[in-house]
Amino acid sequence: MATSKRDTLIVGLRNAYGLEGQALSTMENVHSRLEHYPDLKAAIGQHIEETRRQQQMVEQLLNRFGESPSTLKEATMKLAANIQAMMHSVAGDEVLKNLFTLYSFEHFEQASYRSLIAMAEECGETEVVQTCREILRQEEAAGQKLGGMIESITKAYLQREASGTEAGR
Template sequence: MTPVENYHDWLRDAHAMEKQAESMLSKMSERLEHYPALKLQLERHLEETRQQQALLEEVLSRNGISTSSFKDAMSKIVALGQAVSGMMTPDEVVKGAISSYVFEHFEIACYTSLIAAAEAAGDPQGVEVFKSIRQQEQAMADWAAAHLPELTAAFLNRSAQPGVEAKK
């Protein structure tokens, strides 16, 4: 494949990745009951994710590329599986927060690669879009890292109290 063909394929992957992020963030925020700071941050990032999808769709359109319905559908199925598996654990909120932190770093890596691919493909507008999105993903990862200890402590505190739900 040429650099441009790879770039186009990775754009489709990024779109599917953001569809997966939307599903994961939506499901997790819907289930949260006892962790308002986390819920608020997830809702904020969910809105950013939807804006990121729109930006990606503009880059795809400008490059004459259609999205991949298959990749988008598969990413949603993966997100659903992650949500369902998380619901089965007694420490759902902690595992979900850890998974979210890991996923943010996956996105950061993908956008870092897309920046290089956009440069190689001669798409300077794409470079700027991906840098902007990567900055948002980094901010979310930083927030998660900073708040994971307090979230864990809150979970442990709730979990230690008889009759108090801690998982969500």
């Protein structure tokens, strides 16, 4: 059975809404546990606020089509974020694992929004294209910021670890 381009776009928007929920859960978990890395904590705090707005923007796009987010999809994705946070919390290098996760997640989101832009262009949905491009720019900036912190956070982690002070979070 063939699916219309519009239907595929709506599924993609629902996925994006759930993805933003997963990102929020992941970042909120990491943010609440960070103790010794103030620059990382500040960057995550800023992106949490952006992500809340992004999720609202996606919800508005869905509403424009007379659709709503999938609560099951969002709940499932948030559960995945919570399980991942629990797994990282027992690791000695929790801060590094969380940083890598957040960095890779930003790139996953970028790929998702690039795909949504292509879908929306095929459907002639210029408002969706514009909104997704705006969100994509924010995701790219967040990815660059996190990527730029990998070396400094790693070095700070190593210094704390070598001095015998709490380094993991």
